[in-house]
Amino acid sequence: MKALSDETRVKIFDKLSNGEVCACKILEDFNITQPTLSYHMKILCDSGLVSGRRDGKWMRYSINKDGLDSLKNLFDGISLKFD
Structure with a gap:
């Protein structure tokens, strides 16, 4: 969840x-420096x-399907009960 807690990383992921x-x-x-990009990509990777x-x-980057599926499964497994 930390990986997607930063607006820049969310935009990169998108x-x-x-x-x-x-x-x-x-x-x-994104008009960011190479060290800043490396920092964000390390967290995402x-x-x-x-x-x-x-x-x-x-370097070429892409979404890791297995990682995305794991995140989807986490959210799919959460059920909220409202009275």
Whole structure:
């Protein structure tokens, strides 16, 4: 949940919902520095929600389907009872 507690990471995650994205494109679209992007991507990757792969000198990121399914299952398992 910490991975999606930051507005920038939520926006990056949303951008990844359209498919794999190069780190260079994320840098352009979000106007953040490379160290800041690395920080956010580490948190997203460590959470299991995002996967990264090296492509030459760049990293490409995509949503990790298994991680997303786990998050969906967590929310699907929550039931609220209202009186």
